[in-house]
Amino acid sequence: NLRSDVKYVTGWNFAGMTNDFMAYCNLIYLGMLSSRIPIVPPFVPELGHLAQGSLNTDFSEFFDLSRLRESLNYPVLEWSQVKKAAYAGSEFDLENVVEEPIGCWTNMKPFSDSHQVQQTNLPDFLKLDVSYTSTPRSAKLNEWNDAHTSFLGLSSIMYPTGHAKALSEKTSVPSYSPHQNLSLVPDDHLTCFDNLYFTAGHDTYEWEKDYSPVWTLVGKHMRFTKKVEDIAMFYLRKVFGVERNEDIPPFISVHVRRSDFSWKKCLELTKKEECFLPLSAYATQIGHVQAELRSLNSPYPDGTHILVTSDEKDPNWWAQVRERGWYFIDHGGEKTSEVHGKWYPSIIDAYVQSQGVAFVGTGLSTMSLVAARRVQYWNNGPSRMVELN
Numbered sequence: 001n002l003r004s005d006v007k008y009v010t011g012w013n014f015a016g017m018t019n020d021f022m023a024y025c026n027l028i029y030l031g032m033l034s035s036r037i038p039i040v041p042p043f044v045p046e047l048g049h050l051a052q053g054s055l056n057t058d059f060s061e062f063f064d065l066s067r068l069r070e071s072l073n074y075p076v077l078e079w080s081q082v083k084k085a086a087y088a089g090s091e092f093d094l095e096n097v098v099e100e101p102i103g104c105w106t107n108m109k110p111f112s113d114s115h116q117v118q119q120t121n122l123p124d125f126l127k128l129d130v131s132y133t134s135t136p137r138s139a140k141l142n143e144w145n146d147a148h149t150s151f152l153g154l155s156s157i158m159y160p161t162g163h164a165k166a167l168s169e170k171t172s173v174p175s176y177s178p179h180q181n182l183s184l185v186p187d188d189h190l191t192c193f194d195n196l197y198f199t200a201g202h203d204t205y206e207w208e209k210d211y212s213p214v215w216t217l218v219g220k221h222m223r224f225t226k227k228v229e230d231i232a233m234f235y236l237r238k239v240f241g242v243e244r245n246e247d248i249p250p251f252i253s254v255h256v257r258r259s260d261f262s263w264k265k266c267l268e269l270t271k272k273e274e275c276f277l278p279l280s281a282y283a284t285q286i287g288h289v290q291a292e293l294r295s296l297n298s299p300y301p302d303g304t305h306i307l308v309t310s311d312e313k314d315p316n317w318w319a320q321v322r323e324r325g326w327y328f329i330d331h332g333g334e335k336t337s338e339v340h341g342k343w344y345p346s347i348i349d350a351y352v353q354s355q356g357v358a359f360v361g362t363g364l365s366t367m368s369l370v371a372a373r374r375v376q377y378w379n380n381g382p383s384r385m386v387e388l389n
Contacts, residue, residue, distance in 0.1 A: 001082050007189060009158065010039040010079070011196040012120045016046055017346050018366040022207055022214075023197040024059060025222065026151075029214045030196065032074055034155040039077045039190070040065075042087055043343065044122055055341075056125055058087055062347045064223045071221040085126055099127040101177055103184030104192035105157070107199070110134040110171060112147040117175075118194035129177040131184040132194065136166040147198040151213075154199060158191050207369060219370070220377045224351050231340060232351040235329045240305070251305040251327070252289060253356030253375065254282055255349070257365040258312040277386055279320055282308075282360055285384040289358035292382040300357045307356070309349040356381060363387040 002008060011027045013020045024040050031038030042056040058080050059065065069076050080087050084097050108118045109132065123130045139153030156162035166172055167185055174183045186192070200206035201213045212219075224232075236248050258276055286306060293300055306326040312318065313332070321328055329352065331337065331345040353359060353371035356379065361368025363385040372383035 002190060004189075007036045007158070007191070008039055008077075009034060009036040009191045009193075010041065011193040012118055012122045013041055013044040013046070014118065014120075014195055014197040016366075017043055017343070018350070018370055019197055020044065021063075021222075021370065022219075022366060023195070025214050025218045026196040026199050028068075028072075028074075028076055028218050030151055030154060030199065031076075032072070032217070033151055034158045034191075036158065036191065037075050037077055039079055039082055041079050041122055044120065044125070045342070056085070056087055056122075057341075057343055060225070062225060062228055062343070064225050067223055068218075068221055072218070079126060083126055097127055099129050099179060101129045101131065101180055101182045101184060102190065102192065103131045103133060103174055103186045104194060105135045105154075105186050106132040106194045107135045107139070107149045107154075108147060108195045110137070111140060111149065111198075112195075113145075120194075129179040129182065130192075131174045131177040131182055133167075133174045133186050134171045135193075136169050136172065138166070141200055141204065144204075146204065147195070148204045149199045151199055151201050154193065154196075157186075158188075163188060207366075207373075215373055215377075219373065224347075224354075228347055228351055231344065232348045232355075235334065235336075235348060236307075236352065236355075238334075239307070239327050239329055248355070249305055250300040250357045251307045251355075252286060252358045252360065253353045253371065254286065254306060254308045254326070254359070255353055255361040255365065255368045255371055256282060256308060256310040256312065257362035257368065258310055258317075277362075277388065279324065281386045283324070285360045285386055288384050289360060289382045293358055296382070298357065304357060307352060309353055354378060359383040361385050 009027065009031045011023060014023045020043055027040065028038045040059045042058050044056050058078055060078060065076055065078070079085070106117045109115055117132050135149060135154070136157065139149045139157060141148035141150040157166040174185055176183050203209055206212045207215060233248070237244065240249055242248060290304070308321050308326050308328045318328065329348065336345045336348065350367065350371065354374035356375050358381045359372050359375040361372055361383065368385060372385070375381040375383055
C-alpha cells in the first residue's frame with residue numbers, strides 16, 4: 001500500500017508503553033526532518049512490562065493521530081494502514097499475507113553495550129524478514145560509548161549522497177535475514193531502524209531537557225483519544241464521588257514507580273519494603289509543589305486532593321496510601337484489564353497523571369518524565385521527582 005512517489009520511515013518498539021511512545025515521537029520527528037512519511041508501529045507488550053500478554057494495539061487506539069496530523073500539518077501513517085496483521089480488534093483475513101524481505105539499519109548493534117540488534121517480535125508480527133546493516137559512526141550523537149544517535153546523522157543517510165557514503169563504509173555489511181537467508185542493503189523507499197529511542201538532537205536523554213525538539217514539536221501535540229478520556233473520566237468521577245454533570249475536583253497527580261525501581265540493594269535486606277522509597281518521600285515533594293502552587297497564586301493550593309498511580313500490587317501498600325487520605329483508582333477491584341483490555345490500566349494512569357494541577361513522580365521513570373512534561377505544558381503546573389539514591 002505504499003506510493004511509489006513518496007518515501008517513508010519506520011522503526012521498532014522498545015521496552016514498554018512509555019518508551020514506545022517516546023520512540024514513536026522520535027520517529028515522527030525524524031520523518032519530518034527527512035521529508036518522509038513516518039509509519040508508526042503498534043504498541044507491543046514486552047516481557048517484564050505492564051500489559052504483558054495483551055495484543056499488539058494500534059497507536060491510534062490511545063493517541064489522537066487525526067488531531068496530531070492537523071497540529072503538525074504533516075501526514076502520519078500506522079502499520080495497520082500499510083500491512084495486514086493480527087492487530088487488536090482487527091478483522092483482517094491473514095491467510096494470504098506473505099512474508100516480505102526488507103533491509104533495515106541497526107543503531108543498536110554498532111553502538112549499544114550488547115552489540116546486538118534490538119530484540120523485538122514486531123518484524124515477525126508484520127511478516128517482515130529483516131536483514132540489518134550497521135548504522136555508520138557518523139550518525140552517532142557523540143563519541144561516548146553509548147547507543148545514542150543523532151537526528152541529523154540518521155536523516156543524512158536517507159538522502160542519496162549520505163546513503164551511498166554510509167553503504168561504502170567497511171562496517172556496512174548486511175546481515176542475513178533469519179527466514180529467507182537474504183543479505184539486503186537498507187531499503188531507500190521504506191527506511192527502517194531497529195531502535196529510535198536513543199536518538200536525540202543535542203544531548204543524551206534529551207526528553208529530560210526543556211529544549212527537547214521532539215517534545216516541543218511532536219510530543220506536546222500528542223493528545224489522548226476521546227475513548228481514553230471518557231474511560232478515565234468515568235473512573236475519576238467514581239473515585240471522587242461526583243456525578244457526570246459535575247466537575248472533577250482539582251488534584252495533584254502522583255506516580256510511584258515500584259516493581260523494578262528499588263533504591264537499595266534488596267538482596268542485602270530482609271524486608272521488601274526497605275527496598276523502596278517510603279511514601280513520606282513523596283509527601284515531602286507534594287508539600288513542595290503545594291508551596292509552589294501558593295507562590296503562583298494558584299486557586300488550588302493546600303486543599304487540593306492527592307491522587308496516586310502506581311504499578312504496586314500489594315494491597316497493604318495501597319492501604320497506607322488510603323490512610324494518608326490520598327485517592328487512587330483500584331484497577332484490580334474495578335477489573336480494568338478484564339473490562340477494557342490489559343493496556344488500559346497503564347493508559348488510564350497516564351491520562352490521570354496528565355490531568356493534575358501539579359505532579360510528583362519517581363526519578364528515572366520515563367512514565368513520570370512524560371507525565372511531568374504534560375502537566376507542565378498542558379496545565380502550566382509545577383512538578384517534582386522523588387530521586388532514587
